[in-house]
Amino acid sequence: MERVAIIGASMTRFGQRDAWVRELLAEAGEAALADAGVDGGDLDHLYVSNMASGEFEGQTGVPNALAHDLAATPAYTARIDQTSSSGGAGVYAAWQSIASGASDLTMLVGGEKMTHRSTAEATDVIASLTHPVEYKHGVTLPSFAGLTARLYLDTYDAPRESLGKVAVKNHRNGVDNPHAQFRKEVDLETVLESPVVADPLRLYDFCPITDGSAALVFCPESVAEEYVPDDQYAVISGIGGATDTHVVHERADPTTMGGVVDSSAIAYEMAGVGPDDVDVAELHDMFTILEFLQSEDLGFFEKGEGWKAVEEGVTDRDGDLPINTSGGLKSKGHPLGASGVAQVYEIVKQVTGDAGPRQVDADTGLACNVGGFGNCVTTAILEGSQ
Amino acid sequence: MTDDDTTGTTDAVDATNTAGETGSADGTDGEPVFEAAEYADGTVTYPPHPVGPDGAERVGTVDLRDREARVVTWTTSTATPPGVREPNTLAIVEFETDEGYDGPPVRALGQVAVDPDDPDGETYDVAIGDRVAPVYAEELREPGAGIREPASQAWDGFRFRPVE
Numbered sequence: 127m128e129r130v131a132i133i134g135a136s137m138t139r140f141g142q143r144d145a146w147v148r149e150l151l152a153e154a155g156e157a158a159l160a161d162a163g164v165d166g167g168d169l170d171h172l173y174v175s176n177m178a179s180g181e182f183e184g185q186t187g188v189p190n191a192l193a194h195d196l197a198a199t200p201a202y203t204a205r206i207d208q209t210s211s212s213g214g215a216g217v218y219a220a221w222q223s224i225a226s227g228a229s230d231l232t233m234l235v236g237g238e239k240m241t242h243r244s245t246a247e248a249t250d251v252i253a254s255l256t257h258p259v260e261y262k263h264g265v266t267l268p269s270f271a272g273l274t275a276r277l278y279l280d281t282y283d284a285p286r287e288s289l290g291k292v293a294v295k296n297h298r299n300g301v302d303n304p305h306a307q308f309r310k311e312v313d314l315e316t317v318l319e320s321p322v323v324a325d326p327l328r329l330y331d332f333c334p335i336t337d338g339s340a341a342l343v344f345c346p347e348s349v350a351e352e353y354v355p356d357d358q359y360a361v362i363s364g365i366g367g368a369t370d371t372h373v374v375h376e377r378a379d380p381t382t383m384g385g386v387v388d389s390s391a392i393a394y395e396m397a398g399v400g401p402d403d404v405d406v407a408e409l410h411d412m413f414t415i416l417e418f419l420q421s422e423d424l425g426f427f428e429k430g431e432g433w434k435a436v437e438e439g440v441t442d443r444d445g446d447l448p449i450n451t452s453g454g455l456k457s458k459g460h461p462l463g464a465s466g467v468a469q470v471y472e473i474v475k476q477v478t479g480d481a482g483p484r485q486v487d488a489d490t491g492l493a494c495n496v497g498g499f500g501n502c503v504t505t506a507i508l509e510g511s512q
Numbered sequence: 513m514t515d516d517d518t519t520g521t522t523d524a525v526d527a528t529n530t531a532g533e534t535g536s537a538d539g540t541d542g543e544p545v546f547e548a549a550e551y552a553d554g555t556v557t558y559p560p561h562p563v564g565p566d567g568a569e570r571v572g573t574v575d576l577r578d579r580e581a582r583v584v585t586w587t588t589s590t591a592t593p594p595g596v597r598e599p600n601t602l603a604i605v606e607f608e609t610d611e612g613y614d615g616p617p618v619r620a621l622g623q624v625a626v627d628p629d630d631p632d633g634e635t636y637d638v639a640i641g642d643r644v645a646p647v648y649a650e651e652l653r654e655p656g657a658g659i660r661e662p663a664s665q666a667w668d669g670f671r672f673r674p675v676e
Binding site: 181245246247249250251253254257258259260261262263264265266268269272273274275276277280321322323324325326327373374375376378380 | 557558559565584585586587588589590591592593594595596597600602603604616617619620621622623640652653658659660664665666667668669
């Protein structure tokens, strides 16, 4: 099977944007094409990761719109919706298109326009992914986080402060990310005294509502140097996708994300590496508790000990395993369909030595994109080309 | 689950009607049923699915309305979607099962009921490990206020109240 290279990467500024989804997608797509040194007309496949442009904006058919705007016709197009993990699923689809030989040049653009909706409306659009027996009780993704955080703290005797330290760390990392929605540090006291959103979690335990887009260009590794110099591309050495139950309360252990366990096992095996080989990771910290769950379920730390790693600074930018050097969803923002693409963007920058002030010493990086509350997961492992 | 648990409900509720799993169908006594599904391998799930966790066919219905449960975890959500009470205290509960039952835990997520004796009309306080029982509510949130098509699912169901 042909290994797949990423030869172009871009992301727009995340935050509250005047642009609508078509414009956001075009902005990131145009920049990624330029980064790879190709034109829209060179693309065989063009994928758009997007959860809910119809629900948010009344704009459907976005891949076709983007192909036209970027003069990419007659490339094959498709929209990839896997809720919050649409970006990761798009990376999987793009990887598949190249690895299978179906495409010689593929672009993936992830994007979402959300901030024109009220928090209540946006929360409801996202909560519409839940099962009817959950939805009718008014459950939201933040309330799943509150339920899980309480159980985690109780089960593993973790201090509430440890969750707050995830927010502090990721806000600190976001300061150096010019694309981040929040480029401002917060202290632990501010986090712990912010308004309650889903007890025991507070405002700063949650990512914001965000507009934004990110894009990647893929080709076979064997021809990558025809597009960009050897040190300017990354290779997907392993990738896996997995699904957990739709109904969250039916999981055997509510503090374990089976989709993370299963998808990472596939990715590790494909890459021929293990958790100890990962130098840097982007995790789906839509809520602070998710960074603990994923860091454990990816095998970085023993079950119930992810919180200790944060307390000890292991996951700081200068720690043994930096997590969310981009600022994570928490600080960078979470434009649903773009997030999984932006996670890979950060890892590409890290393993190609192009992360600027966020740069860490990294040969191997991992991105874990989660949809729903662990319902669907894609884990990708990337290596630098050298 | 024992045979007694399903007596009167399997006949009353179409065991194959998983499309109706969102509702609280009426039992033979006319009261709403807290409908879980039983499968050929003995496992029980709430909500019902066409097949069990390991693919076993559905063979019946178990009514959870008279069963006690324990609170696995809970939260109070203060940022609720349109048509949902605010604040909204929710709990995941785990139902008691018979000694011989060796399937996965039978759990449900639901709102915590309002304490009728509370002068402010607030919900009961619950804690992890508390014993609770289901309480029927005709409307858990306002149909049509949110994004979901009102006719696509039922809006009644069971909240939970503490048991002494």
